Structures are given as C-alpha cells and as structure tokens.
Amino acid sequence: RSEKVWLTLSFGMIMLFMLATGYQSYALEMGPPSNMETIDPQKVDQTAPFDNPGVKQIGDNEYEVVMTLQVFSFNPGKLEFPAGSTVHFTLTSKDVVHGFQVANTNINAMVMPGHIQKITQKFDKPGEYLVLCNEYCGAGHQMMATTITVK
Numbered sequence: 001r002s003e004k005v006w007l008t009l010s011f012g013m014i015m016l017f018m019l020a021t022g023y024q025s026y027a028l029e030m031g032p033p034s035n036m037e038t039i040d041p042q043k044v045d046q047t048a049p050f051d052n053p054g055v056k057q058i059g060d061n062e063y064e065v066v067m068t069l070q071v072f073s074f075n076p077g078k079l080e081f082p083a084g085s086t087v088h089f090t091l092t093s094k095d096v097v098h099g100f101q102v103a104n105t106n107i108n109a110m111v112m113p114g115h116i117q118k119i120t121q122k123f124d125k126p127g128e129y130l131v132l133c134n135e136y137c138g139a140g141h142q143m144m145a146t147t148i149t150v151k
C-alpha cells in the first residue's frame with residue numbers, strides 16, 4: 001500500500017520537474033523583458049559602466065554598484081553599506097546565465113550574458129546578507145557566493 005503512495009508521489013515529482021523545465025525553456029525562448037538594455041557579452045570589459053565595476057556613492061545613503069558575474073564569482077565581491085542605504089545594482093554576465101539572489105531581501109534575479117539587469121534595494125536592517133548564484137552555471141556553481149554587510 002505504501003508502495004503505491006510512493007509511486008504516485010514520485011510520478012508527481014517527475015511531472016512537476018518536467019513542467020518546470022518545460023516552463024524554463026519556454027521562458028528562455030521568450031527572452032527577457034524587452035525593456036532590458038542589451039550589451040555585447042564579448043565586450044563587457046570595454047563597455048561602460050562595466051569597464052569600471054565597483055561601488056560608487058551617488059548621494060546621502062545612496063550607492064551605485066556596477067557588477068559583473070562570471071563563473072564562479074561576483075565582481076566586486078564583498079560589499080558593505082551603512083544601514084538605511086539605497087543601493088542601485090547594475091549587473092551583467094560575462095559568460096553564462098547566473099543568478100543574483102540576496103537572502104532576506106526580495107532580490108532574486110537572472111543575470112544573462114548580453115543583457116543588463118537593474119535592481120534597486122534599500123538595506124535597513126544591519127547584518128550580513130548572503131549573496132548567491134541561484135542558476136546552475138557549472139561545476140563551481142555551489143561555491144558562487146559572496147556577502148553584503150550592512151552596518
């Protein structure tokens with residue numbers, strides 16, 4: 001009897017998995033929203049603002065982060081902001097599709113080669129926020145992580 005339950009459960013899991021991959025390839029084919037700026041992924045290092053990645057203060061408690069993602073790193077990596085900062089991220093990938101997820105925030109974005117991803121986030125609570133790649137990008141994917149410290 002329990003075998004039947006397991007069989008049904010695993011069948012359900014397989015169906016879900018197939019649906020998920022089907023949807024993923026559909027979403028990829030549809031591409032990113034058309035309002036996303038594009039960039040030549042071969043020329044990221046030569047294209048502003050990515051020719052100069054880093055953190056820039058642009059106002060009181062307001063920062064701009066220009067970041068490139070590449071197997072298996074974020075550049076710049078570790079970031080630090082005073083509590084209450086509003087941070088504008090401008091992201092692109094230099095190779096494959098990566099993810100940019102920041103724990104305990106709503107940030108959860110796909111960063112694709114050829115496209116510029118923009119995210120604005122206010123960091124009120126002090127703490128260490130884990131930054132993770134959440135798109136499988138190769139053998140070192142699990143190690144692709146950094147931190148944002150707010151204090």
Ligand code: CUA
Pocket residue numbers: 071072097098099133134135136137138141142144
């Ligand atoms: Cu980058 Cu997974």
